[in-house]
Amino acid sequence: MSSIKIRARLLGEAIQIRILIVHPMETGRTLEPQTQQSLAAHFIQTMTVRHNGEVIVQADMGSGISKDPYFAFMLNGGQLGDTISVDWSDNRGQHDSASETVK
Amino acid sequence: MALSYKRRQFFRQLTGLLAAVCLPVPLAYARWPEAHYAASPLDATLKQLFNDTMIEPSDQIDINVPLIAENGAVVPVTVNVALPAVQKIYLLVEKNPVPLVAEFALSEKMQAVVSARVKMAQTSDVWVIAETAAGLYKASTTVKVTIGGCGG
Numbered sequence: 001m002s003s004i005k006i007r008a009r010l011l012g013e014a015i016q017i018r019i020l021i022v023h024p025m026e027t028g029r030t031l032e033p034q035t036q037q038s039l040a041a042h043f044i045q046t047m048t049v050r051h052n053g054e055v056i057v058q059a060d061m062g063s064g065i066s067k068d069p070y071f072a073f074m075l076n077g078g079q080l081g082d083t084i085s086v087d088w089s090d091n092r093g094q095h096d097s098a099s100e101t102v103k
Numbered sequence: 104m105a106l107s108y109k110r111r112q113f114f115r116q117l118t119g120l121l122a123a124v125c126l127p128v129p130l131a132y133a134r135w136p137e138a139h140y141a142a143s144p145l146d147a148t149l150k151q152l153f154n155d156t157m158i159e160p161s162d163q164i165d166i167n168v169p170l171i172a173e174n175g176a177v178v179p180v181t182v183n184v185a186l187p188a189v190q191k192i193y194l195l196v197e198k199n200p201v202p203l204v205a206e207f208a209l210s211e212k213m214q215a216v217v218s219a220r221v222k223m224a225q226t227s228d229v230w231v232i233a234e235t236a237a238g239l240y241k242a243s244t245t246v247k248v249t250i251g252g253c254g255g
Contacts, residue, residue: 014214027222029200045135056210062140064196064204064222066177072218073209091135 006100008084015075015102017049019086020068027063044069047088051075078102139203145195145230148202152193153232156239161186164231164242175223175248184215188236192217197243198227223248 005020021044028041041063049057057073075084080102087097138151149158167181182192192215194204204221215233223229228243 025222027200051212054210056213058208059205060135060139061205062201062203064199064201066220066222070179070218070220072181072216074214074216076212076214078212 002098003096004086004088004098006084006086006098008082008100008102010078010080010102013076015051015078015082015084017073017075017084019047019049019071019073021047021070021086021088021096022068023088023090025063025065025067025069042090042092044088044090047071047086049073050083050085051078052083053085136206139206140201142200143202145197145202148195152203153239158232158239158241161233161240161242164233164240166229166231166242166244168229168244168246171247171249172223173249175225175250177220178223178229178246178248179218179220180229181218182216182231184231184233184240186215186233186235186237186240189215189233190236191234193230193232193234194219194221195230195232196221196223196227197230199224202230225250 003022007018009016023044024042025044026039026042028038030039031037032039043063044061047059048055056075082102083099084102085097085099087095089095141151163185165183167183168178172178180194182194184192189209192207192209195202196204199222205219207217209215223246226247228245230241230243232239232241
């Protein structure tokens with residue numbers, strides 16, 4: 001199952017894009033209570049949002065983004081049935097992508 | 104002779120395999136500006152990001168955050184920049200070990216509106232810096248973090 005949930009909704013002249021990603025976003029500074037060892041850093045570093053294949057948002061982030069990141073953006077123009085796609089990659093080289101049609 | 108040929112072929116294949124395994128990782132890393140996310144004071148991060156470029160305070164940047172966050176692990180932030188030609192929005196939390204939280208490069212089709220959820224280590228100012236065609240603008244607001252319910 002994809003780690004990404006996208007909701008793209010036409011609001012008047014604009015498209016509201018909401019993105020929810022399942023990811024631990026570990027900072028590398030959290031101590032595991034039993035062992036007192038720090039949990040290894042594991043966080044998304046880059047995320048790209050595309051509208052019909054064209055890049056509209058290029059985001060870089062650190063581990064200061066909360067666990068299971070949520071983002072929302074507003075796109076001017078566009079219409080019903082357009083495709084919004086999202087991909088991310090993290091500091092361990094893992095990545096995922098998903099796409100959704102505008103409703 | 105047959106043996107050395109096989110060995111040469113083996114090493115050639117090994118090199119190809121190693122390249123295939125190793126290359127994608129550095130490429131994936133290359134795009135992420137690691138230096139921006141160093142654990143340093145806010146001043147040092149700003150210097151790293153913008154060198155000494157003048158950042159003007161602006162009342163055209165609206166930062167919508169809770170006044171008091173009960174849980175510093177999840178603080179919802181919505182930024183609305185009413186300036187023209189916004190190219191990039193930077194989100195920072197002054198007192199976090201790593202002040203820079205995220206940078207959003209927006210195409211001209213995007214409204215300068217971004218929502219995200221950020222972590223806050225303690226009560227701190229949240230900073231937003233907007234990079235526009237005309238220069239850099241900043242605004243900040245304080246969020247009180249009350250982890251443990253002690254009133255921070």
